[in-house]
């Protein structure tokens with residue numbers, strides 16, 4: 001009888017711990033989505049206005065100089081680490097770590113199995129160097145305007161400018177609906 005009771009208590013505590021963990025994770029996931037949407041919107045607005053002003057050649061210069069500072073400013077204001085990454089990088093400093101790489105590959109596998117890339121997201125609480133970190137990623141699908149700079153047929157002046165800024169560029173050859181990369185945001189839990 002004692003044994004059964006201990007077993008039941010054990011189950012109860014495990015279940016309880018899982019539930020508490022689960023609701024924390026839900027809350028953090030919601031916060032992460034808000035942070036990510038904020039950055040995404042600013043990047044998009046900046047890109048669209050630069051394209052309107054001077055087409056993809058001008059916008060390329062704007063992406064090159066503004067994407068980093070926009071992301072950094074948001075990180076400072078929200079307290080979250082924010083980044084974008086991809087399996088095919090343009091800027092090598094956006095490189096994925098092991099966890100991000102696994103999630104990016106998982107997104108590709110899910111898309112291949114028929115999932116909608118707009119809906120692919122993943123969150124987890126991980127331990128790193130004795131710290132507990134909440135991490136969230138969301139896939140970024142390729143839309144029509146992205147093809148000017150990430151597609152299969154890129155205009156010569158755009159191509160030249162990409163080569164000048166990003167000599168090791170791999171972020172071309174995408175088509176609409178492909179996963180271009182992902183947002184990745186994280187926060188240490190204290």
Ligand code: HEC
Nearest residue numbers: 056059060063064067084089090091094146149171180181
């Ligand atoms: C005007 C050219 C241009 C257009 C249009 C464009 N990008 Fe980019 N993209 C760039 C440049 C330049 C970078 C590198 C920015 C940097 O240095 O951080 C980049 C980087 C990225 C990255 C970060 C990962 C990496 O490879 O370094 C993602 C993700 C991305 N673009 C997605 C998109 C999506 C999605 C669209 C369409 C909504 C888009 N881009 C449209 C020029 C463009």
